[in-house]
Amino acid sequence: MSAESQPLEQTSGSVKAKATVSTLARVGKYTGSRLITLFITVVIGVYLTILIANMGGYVDNIMRGEIREGIAMRLARDENYKNMAPEDRTAYVATLVSQEETRMGLDRPFAVRSVSFLVNALQLKLGRAINMTSDSGSRLVSLIILERLPATLLLMATSNLILFFAAILIALSLSRRYGSFVDKMVVGMSPTSSAPPWFYGIFMILIFAAFLKWLPFGGMIDSPPPAEGLPYALSVLKHMILPVSALILSSIFISIYNWRTFFLIYSSEDYVDMAKAKGLTDKDLERRYILRPTLPTIITSFGLLLIGIWTGAIITETVFQWPGIGRATFRAIGLYDTPVIVGLTIIYAYMLAITVFLLDFIYALVDPRVKVGGSK
């Protein structure tokens, strides 16, 4: 992404046309090669995740053991099989076990299975979960994920969007009021952001749920759930307050500090001083001379934020019993449910790749110094 200077004025029409063609070719070539690299990255990343989710055959052994134990236990408890001869029973257990192993795909070697996992995942055919079911009883991975998605989107979008815009706006105003009391306070508070959201979460639960008893300990809705409509929304809102505040509180100060420092570096540029000398208002200064050149950075972090919204927060959701993607991930791992783990990973990987890809073009749109495919 090196900033190349635009070619000097080209007045002749034919030169202009040639330039357009060469631009198109350059953009096309760049788009192609970029897409291929990103795709290969996604493929390798997802395949690695599949390998890790298998732990070199270790997980297969655990699953085989669990199948055998489960079936043996079931037969031992079942009255109907009480009088079965021992050798018949052993044979019957063996057939049941092999059936179950076929269902889970354990009869095929891992190398074959991993490739079929990968190919299906890349086509977004997420398949069926091994042990997990959605709340409606379906084993389809896509349904399991879709069921959890609204909860995570609600929680993460609310907190991250508030966090993002609040941090930028406050930082912008602080960068104009550099050295004031509020500015110093924010700088002083920023080390508190070293603690993760769940850490603030348990403090918030302690104060507002356990001690003051104002807000619920966790979950997403009262039990039993109130009627649809306003009471329902209010109940969800009540449950959201604590996790959202924990997510915001854990990074608001560091975000403000980072943006403020970033804006300060840009506002010490000569052209800003120049504009100030010309007597422009603060608002114009901020909008045209500070926000404009920092736009690529702001957009990048917004893009990454959008991905972050999707993946949820594993531990915060666990601490607050929030029924979102993060908790589903944790449960899927606990149940050795490779299809769900792979499904979650592939969606994340695709979203990341698409965002990274789009950002290149957005940079070129917002920053005239950047040319798509211009870097050597």
Place this chain on the structure above:
Amino acid sequence: MKSFLNNLRELRRYPSSIAALFIIAGLFAVAAYAIIKYPYSEAVRLWRGGEEVWYQNPRNAPPLWTNWFSEIKKPVSFVLSSEREDDSQKTTFVNEKGNNEAQIVYTFDYNYDEFPQEIIFYFAGNFVDKQPFASIMWTTPDGREIRVADMGVAAKTTYRFSQDTKLERRVGRIPVMQGLFLDPEFGTEKPVVLKGTYKVVVDVLTFEPESSASAELVLHGSLHGWAGTDHQRRDLMVPLLWGTPIALAFGLAASVVTGVLTMIIAAIGVWYAGWVDELIQRITEINLVLPFLSILIMVGTFYSRSIWTILGVTILLSIFTGAIKGYRAIFMQVKESTYIEAARAYGASNTRIIFLYLIPRIIPLLIPGLVSAIPAYVFLEASLAVLGLGDPVLPTWGKVINDAQNNNALYNGFYYWILEPAVPLMITGLGFAMLGFSLDRIFNPRLRGL
């Protein structure tokens, strides 16, 4: 090097960094104290120990300092042993029948507003054929005497006051603890504790020349020690102290190893350029796709929860991150410097240039990053523990929080259980983060004065 030291001296200009240095020094002192007080094997034994180690402690007892903030003074647990001279007076004599008799007198002040949970005697008898015989007498501050029990003492005998129905009848058919500590002026409707000095006398008769018996008086109050106890009667002081060296070791090791390896790899990539550089860049991009926390959870769930495995995986996944790109940009500049050119001209080897000329140049830039990264790793270890993936053997802060969560500590009002490990976590995080911030401002010229 000189400018480096000068930079460090600048730390004095930032009050927060002085505070941070004090915090960090304090943490190291606590860590050293923990290791000296409970050697590793002892800490593990205590942490994994069950009833046989912790029988003297009540369950879920808050620490004794909670009394300072409360109007109602709750009883603090204690143990009085016949074998320690400070706890009891033991007099031995030969009685009129010619048997050896030992009289053990325990005295204790009981100035609390609530009744204790339980009093237990643990006897250990030493005999060949004939068991020693013990009788327990209870004397209240106002001089009333209550006969508690008489019993033979086997090799190990436990006597629980509250479970003795005869004693319950003797104290007036009310719970034994109320009966023994009751202030008679107030009656049994709203029982009030009689404050003052209580005396318990145990007479031990032995019938063999070599025979003896020891007796431990254990009072389970509602509070225990300076740190309180958890649901398994374990003294929380052990994990609180031992959490410090573990957190420091994990944070420092992860941060230093990751930082140094990242820097070396970035330097190698920049120096050799070409496919090496390209490979490093691609690995970094692939690593970006890998779900970091999910992989750690998978390793913890499927493979091993040992802190060293987790540390290794953490380091492996943290090397190829955005930081490598940052270092790469700086090395690119350094690579063009004239002194590198000079080194190349006199024929310095590649390794020599990388390790002696490239890397030392940016060590000052590395240090703030290293220090600032420590809290993240300390909290990462705690986070995994909170998910139930903490090291199964080691007592850590995160595991205490995990235990507390699993036992609904907040719902049940055991706030100390969460707060005690959370506060040192916060302090550790703050200490390193504050120092990192100051170092960043000193070493990063762009931030100077901002």
